[in-house]
Amino acid sequence: MDVRTFWLAGRPADGDTELTVTNPHDGREAGRYSVPTDEQVEQAVAAAHAVAKEAAALPVHVRAEALAHVSRRLAERADEIARLITAENGKPIFWARGEVGRAVATFRFAAEETRRWSGDVQRLDTEPAAAGRLAYVSRVPHGPVLAITPFNFPLNLVAHKVAPAIAVGAPVIVKPAPATPLSSLLLGEILAETDLPAGMFSVLPVQNERASGLVQDPRLPVVSFTGSAPVGYAIADQVPRKHVTLELGGNAAAVVLADADLDWAASRIALFSNYQAGQSCIAVQRVIVERSVHDAFVERLVPAVEGLVTGDPADEKTQVGPLVSVEAAERVEQWVREAVDAGARVLTGGSREGATIAPVVLADVPADAKVTREEVFGPVLIVQPAESIDDAYAMVNDSKYGLQAGVFTRSLDAAFRANRELEVGGLIIGDVPSYRADQMPYGGVKDSGIGREGLHSAMTDYTYEKVMVLTGLSL
Incomplete structure (x- = not known):
């Protein structure tokens, strides 16, 4: 069985070790993958940091077309991907096909939201002192996103972090769950087919004990985590000055x-x-x-x-x-x-x-x-x-x-x-x-986390408002 490469700054790469994923149902090998070294992880973070300004300035049509391409390619490879999800996760093929279909929609929604993503204009001459003034309110990426994803939806929950990051022009580094990295590595293969700049995305299948360095790295100002509450709050406690979004589950x-x-x-x-x-x-x-x-x-x-x-x-x-x-x-x-x-x-x-x-x-x-x-x-x-x-x-x-x-x-x-x-x-x-x-706001209160997913909501979470005031206009 071939060894899947990981994705370092948009390009395939091999580390110095390999790990095997087994099917939870029967223990058979589902696939093997290469594990990045510490040096390669550093290269990925440095590349995301270096490309951040270029990524934020990408024209809307470039971002939207990249997302639309991923949606189309997921649809074209749907059966292959569904079987991979079943093999690594143990999810019945019926549900795996549903997950692929949702990921197709998630990237499609992201492409649509990207084309709608625009600034707001406010007239400020509602008071005499602001005559001739107009405010343009835009949203700007906080910077590169660290996406830490769980095993239960190894494709679509990755999509819910990657797609909005690309949509707003933020580089993204994915750290998939160690139990189910293969689906995200295949997604990296499809992302590599786009015209996104080098450094815009990396998929780094490292073990959980190596995630702390990524979480604490100041070059990754946004951490988006889906998983258990103890782990999520431990992440938030490590980096109180970062923008952290947590989807932490519940007992519905x-x-x-x-x-x-x-x-x-x-x-x-x-x-x-x-x-x-x-x-x-x-x-x-x-x-x-x-x-x-x-x-x-x-x-x-x-x-x-x-x-x-x-x-x-x-x-x-x-x-x-x-x-x-x-x-x-x-x-x-x-x-x-x-x-x-x-x-x-x-x-x-x-x-x-x-x-x-x-x-x-x-x-x-x-x-x-x-x-x-x-x-x-x-x-x-x-x-x-x-x-x-x-x-x-x-x-x-x-x-x-x-x-x-x-x-x-x-x-x-x-x-x-x-x-x-x-x-x-x-x-x-x-x-x-x-x-x-997948397009609706999704997230919880109390110990179910902070922040919201759903494309527009996550795009808002990954960005901040910036106001430019124009003066001396005839309105």
């Missing part, structure tokens, strides 16, 4: 009110508590059901979960594949065992084979159990009754996380009340919290 809740379509709610919650084997920041983890429909809902939910196809992620019919590693599956298994030991009941699932866990539904889970309070990041769902809508919304907010929530209801009053009261960055009415459109 879905509320099922008495007027909901129970069949629809059960089918959606069953699927989206277990897609990506639960390894999504907005996978459904907590289900809060009004007492009057609780039993009827559970009667629908359990068969829906049991009906999901678990198995080989390369099989077109598989809906639930393995976790990213045996160690991750063992941790989830231990958390379930701790909850059961504390009084929880297993309604279905829980058996483990290697890195694969049969989807779990738990009831009577103690409020202080890890599967209630923390982010499980596995195929585990807990069902909790609520006495009223007041109780349900309070239970959603009884969490240190606040990324997204879903509310199944037909009531506009209940929907707008949820929008007022729920402490989350995103609220999905009539569906699961796992819904995300």
Whole structure:
């Protein structure tokens, strides 16, 4: 099997060591890649710093066409890329194809936003002292972006950092998750086909212990991180004077009110508590059901979960594949065992084979159990009754996380009340919290992070406002 090169200042490069990526499902080799040396990492950072002014001055059409080219090439190579995602991540091919499709859209949205990205003009002669004055307000890149990406969406979450950086004219250095670097390296191959200047991007598959030097390097003034809260806040603490954006996950809740379509709610919650084997920041983890429909809902939910196809992620019919590693599956298994030991009941699932866990539904889970309070990041769902809508919304907010929530209801009053009261960055009415459109603002509150992704939002995050005042004009 060929060894994938990494990307140093837009060009392929080889280091002095190689590492192997294995398929979480069966342990077979998914690919090998070259690891950059410390000297090569320094070269990449120096190149990003050196090209920053040129990148910021790139004409809009150059940036937009580069992003459009990436979108087209991802679409042309969609099947190849989806199979690579499945091989390195264990994600079922059904979901991998969906991820590639989303990445195609993400780069397309970025190209469109680039062409719309323009300054604002303000007349200042609203007061006599400012007669003849006009303000032009533009946005300027903070500088090169360090993008630290997770394993669960090894292509599209890289796209959500790379695309807005290119869109605003900021060089970007990607440090992919060690478990899943191959997809980002392939993305680097496509980026290298564009007319972007040397130094505009690098993809450096270094191990996590080497990331600290990149985080602290003053030549990378923006750090965009997606991952766990402890790691994210440790990064922010290291560099308090940098512009840091953090997407840190959650334990997403879905509320099922008495007027909901129970069949629809059960089918959606069953699927989206277990897609990506639960390894999504907005996978459904907590289900809060009004007492009057609780039993009827559970009667629908359990068969829906049991009906999901678990198995080989390369099989077109598989809906639930393995976790990213045996160690991750063992941790989830231990958390379930701790909850059961504390009084929880297993309604279905829980058996483990290697890195694969049969989807779990738990009831009577103690409020202080890890599967209630923390982010499980596995195929585990807990069902909790609520006495009223007041109780349900309070239970959603009884969490240190606040990324997204879903509310199944037909009531506009209940929907707008949820929008007022729920402490989350995103609220999905009539569906699961796992819904995300790639162009919309996406991010959380509380321990779910700071900043927003979604193309326009991330472009704003990577830039600052600059005001130029023109004087002596006849307006």
